[in-house]
Amino acid sequence: MNTRFRHYWQQLQESLWFVPGLLVITAIGLAGGLIEFDANTSWNGTKQYPLLFGVGAEGSRGMLTAIAGSMLTVAALAFSLTLTTITQVSSQYSPRLLRNFMADRINQIVMGYFVAIFTYCLIVLRTIRGTDENKFVPGTAVLVGLILALGGVAALILFIHHIAESLQTGTIVRHIHQETVDAIKSLYPDKFGDPIDDPEETKTALEYSNDNTGWHPVVSSHTGYLQRINTDGLLQWAIEHKVVLRIDRDMGAFVGENSVIFSVRSGMERPDPDEADWPDDLIKYVSIGRNRSISQDVSFGIQQLVDIALKALSPGINDTTTAVMAVDYLGAIVSQLAHRDFPTPLRSDGKHLRVFVLSADFEGYIRLAFDLVRINAKGNHAVLRRIIQALALISDCIVDENRKAIIREQALLVVAHAQETLATDYEKKEVRSLYDAMKEKWT
Numbered sequence: 001m002n003t004r005f006r007h008y009w010q011q012l013q014e015s016l017w018f019v020p021g022l023l024v025i026t027a028i029g030l031a032g033g034l035i036e037f038d039a040n041t042s043w044n045g046t047k048q049y050p051l052l053f054g055v056g057a058e059g060s061r062g063m064l065t066a067i068a069g070s071m072l073t074v075a076a077l078a079f080s081l082t083l084t085t086i087t088q089v090s091s092q093y094s095p096r097l098l099r100n101f102m103a104d105r106i107n108q109i110v111m112g113y114f115v116a117i118f119t120y121c122l123i124v125l126r127t128i129r130g131t132d133e134n135k136f137v138p139g140t141a142v143l144v145g146l147i148l149a150l151g152g153v154a155a156l157i158l159f160i161h162h163i164a165e166s167l168q169t170g171t172i173v174r175h176i177h178q179e180t181v182d183a184i185k186s187l188y189p190d191k192f193g194d195p196i197d198d199p200e201e202t203k204t205a206l207e208y209s210n211d212n213t214g215w216h217p218v219v220s221s222h223t224g225y226l227q228r229i230n231t232d233g234l235l236q237w238a239i240e241h242k243v244v245l246r247i248d249r250d251m252g253a254f255v256g257e258n259s260v261i262f263s264v265r266s267g268m269e270r271p272d273p274d275e276a277d278w279p280d281d282l283i284k285y286v287s288i289g290r291n292r293s294i295s296q297d298v299s300f301g302i303q304q305l306v307d308i309a310l311k312a313l314s315p316g317i318n319d320t321t322t323a324v325m326a327v328d329y330l331g332a333i334v335s336q337l338a339h340r341d342f343p344t345p346l347r348s349d350g351k352h353l354r355v356f357v358l359s360a361d362f363e364g365y366i367r368l369a370f371d372l373v374r375i376n377a378k379g380n381h382a383v384l385r386r387i388i389q390a391l392a393l394i395s396d397c398i399v400d401e402n403r404k405a406i407i408r409e410q411a412l413l414v415v416a417h418a419q420e421t422l423a424t425d426y427e428k429k430e431v432r433s434l435y436d437a438m439k440e441k442w443t
Contacts, residue, residue: 010227010293014103016082020112027116031123031141038138057130060142064128067149068121074156075114081163082107092317093172094307096300099291100175104166110159117148169322173305177329180301181336183294188340215246218262218282220255227252227293230285231355234262235347237282238354242266246356252297261286298337299360302369305330313376313383323377324386330369331390337365338397363406366394370410374417381427384418388434395441407442411435 012018086101101107124141165171226249238245246263249255262282292300305326312322342362347355370387377383388411395407418431 010295011289014099016079016102016108016111019105019108020115023109023112023116024119027120028123030144031120034141034144035124035127035138038140039136057128057135057137060128060137061125061130064121064125064142064145067145068118068125071114071117071121071149071152074152075111075118078107078111078114078156078159081159082111085163085167088167089172093169093311094304096292096304096307097172097176100172100179101166104162106158106162110155110162113155114152117145117152120148121145169308169325173308173325173329176301176304177333179294180298180333183296183298183301184333184336184340187296187298188337188342214265215263216265217260218264219258220261220288221257221283222288223256224288224290225252225254225292226250226261226286227289228287228296233285234282235355237285242352244353244356247358250358250360252292252300255288298333299365299368302330302333302365305333306369306372309373309383310376313373313380320380320382323373323380323383327370327373327383327386327390330373331393334365334369334390335394335397337362338394338403339399362403366406366410370414374410374414378417378421379423381418381422381431384414384422384431385434387414388431388438392438392441395438398442404442408439411439411442 082101086098089097089101124138124145127136127138127141129136229247229251234245234247243264243266246265247261248263249259249261255261264282292303294301309323309326309330311317312319312326343357343359345357345359346353347357370391373383374387377387391407391411391414395404398404398407415432415435419428422428422431
């Protein structure tokens with residue numbers, strides 16, 4: 001799928017108007033179709049089922065008017081509740097969680113449903129005529145309006161339950177965890193051309209890619225965060241033009257207008273850079289948006305949980321339980337990364353170096369997940385103990401000794417921080433005892 005199209009599609013999915021707009025259009029079509037059905041068929045529901053269809057023109061107008069007015073009021077209430085929830089989550093947890101609530105499908109559907117019923121009733125109302133000469137009451141359309149209104153009662157109950165549930169800390173952190181794990185499963189191991197595994201070839205390719213001569217910069221035309229890179233498209237472009245492409249920005253990085261995103265130079269089999277053909281549309285393979293997105297940016301999912309933990313540890317909130325819960329899910333996310341292969345930075349077409357990427361490594365994710373939480377857990381032995389337990393959980397998924405060494409380093413940092421910041425010998429002993437009980441996992 002085209003990168004720009006993916007970008008716009010993602011923006012639509014995370015908006016509060018797209019799904020309600022679709023439901024309103026559907027309601028207009030449904031109302032028009034049922035009115036045509038009642039006007040052009042000989043089926044007479046009033047005679048066959050008088051209890052269901054036996055509502056006169058005045059009764060139909062009164063009922064639809066009441067439904068339309070009440071649904072518009074409920075729709076305003078739903079929007080108000082959503083905005084209140086967004087404000088509370090932003091202040092209590094993290095402003096970066098706003099997109100999660102705006103993209104919540106239940107919120108979008110329920111709000112759209114109420115507005116759609118209002119629109120449906122207006123369309124049907126305008127066709128009801130009560131004069132004897134031109135009397136027309138679309139009985140089927142009126143009955144469907146009543147059914148939709150009854151469905152609105154159920155939708156309101158569902159919406160209130162969903163809002164109450166979505167404010168729970170467990171629901172918020174689990175949603176972030178699941179979204180991040182889905183991104184991990186799609187990105188690692190990342191198949192982006194063939195990696196260069198031969199040591200000599202790797203050394204030569206690194207020397208070539210790190211040589212700063214002959215590179216042609218490709219700059220951004222927008223300001224924002226790097227949300228998506230079409231890796232397959234870039235690889236095919238590099239193969240087609242026999243060039244080496246170097247990605248100079250990490251996923252999720254902030255770029256300004258005229259900032260360098262890529263650098264391009266002729267391939268090793270085509271050493272003269274003057275012979276290269278540089279098209280101007282290479283930037284179409286990336287999307288830049290106002291905010292970061294998890295789909296290709298695992299770090300952003302981890303950062304959201306870190307933000308929740310830091311907010312909970314702040315003096316103004318001082319919510320140790322929320323911080324502990326965030327640490328638990330941080331451990332669960334990094335556990336998913338612990339046993340996965342990370343892509344090497346060099347990619348080839350099977351014969352020549354084609355792409356040099358900035359790829360994240362396991363140590364970087366570990367530091368992102370726990371460094372700030374550890375530092376801000378000053379004097380909080382419950383959170384420091386939980387970090388050690390999270391590191392032990394991650395160690396259970398590791399078979400690589402180098403990664404175990406990274407976990408061991410983090411655990412020792414926690415113990416040292418505990419010795420420096422905890423107030424009592426009892427708390428220090430608790431942290432040290434837990435480390436001694438768990439250390440066989442990373443040694």
